[in-house]
Amino acid sequence: MKTLHKLDKHVIYLDELVLQVASQMDRPDDLPCAEKAVNAVLLAVRNRLTFEQSIRFLNYLPLPFKAIYIKDWQVNDRIPDKIDSMNEFIDEVYKLEPALCPNNYKEINEIKLAIKAVFKVIGLHISNVDLKKELRFLPDDLRLYLEAEGVSLKSNIIDSSIWLS
Numbered sequence: 001m002k003t004l005h006k007l008d009k010h011v012i013y014l015d016e017l018v019l020q021v022a023s024q025m026d027r028p029d030d031l032p033c034a035e036k037a038v039n040a041v042l043l044a045v046r047n048r049l050t051f052e053q054s055i056r057f058l059n060y061l062p063l064p065f066k067a068i069y070i071k072d073w074q075v076n077d078r079i080p081d082k083i084d085s086m087n088e089f090i091d092e093v094y095k096l097e098p099a100l101c102p103n104n105y106k107e108i109n110e111i112k113l114a115i116k117a118v119f120k121v122i123g124l125h126i127s128n129v130d131l132k133k134e135l136r137f138l139p140d141d142l143r144l145y146l147e148a149e150g151v152s153l154k155s156n157i158i159d160s161s162i163w164l165s
Contacts (some may be wrong), residue, residue, distance in 0.1 A: 014064035017121055033100065037114035040097035042069045045137075047092060048083045051075055055139055062125040086142040089115070112145070120151045131155035 022034035042061075046054055046069055058066050083089050090111045094100070100114050101107040135143060 013062070014067075017062060017064055017125070020121045020124070021117045024120050025113050028159075034117070036097045038065065038118055039068060040093045040100060041115055041118040043096050044089060044092040045069075046073065047096075048080050048089075049137060050079060050120045057135075057137075060126045061122060065122065083137065083139050085139050086112075086144055086145055089139065089142055095146070115142075116151060117147060119146050123151050 018034045018038060019028070020030055021038055022028050025034060025037065027033055045057065049057060054069075056140055058069060061069060062120060083092070087108075090108055093111050093115060094106050098106070101110045138146075
């Protein structure tokens with residue numbers, strides 16, 4: 001029973017994070033869309049990072065997002081293509097989850113909003129480490145966009161990460 005209680009706590013935390021993403025997307029009642037955004041953004045990041053970069057990035061994610069990130073992960077020796085631009089990252093997110101856009105028609109602003117919302121929620125829950133340095137794998141135009149949109153890439157939350165500790 002104690003294990004189930006621990007799982008309940010993490011499910012509740014995931015629900016809170018998804019609610020925050022939905023709120024950031026200005027769709028507070030559209031939780032399925034927020035869930036799709038979280039999945040697509042995290043998988044788009046995972047698809048473009050080396051194993052070592054992924055491990056470092058995982059260290060900064062809230063625990064429920066870590067679970068989403070590693071779900072069905074097939075670790076291999078292939079070196080992924082680097083993300084060269086914000087448009088390339090938008091394409092990757094859209095490829096993973098076209099349903100983020102109404103009628104499955106690629107609407108760049110909808111995808112940008114989803115990306116911003118996911119990173120904003122991550123920024124609210126990261127440890128007291130400069131995530132900006134760790135997000136150097138993102139293209140400059142995407143980092144500048146996130147910062148201009150008020151995404152906090154640094155937080156004062158006490159580090160509670162148990163990943164690889």
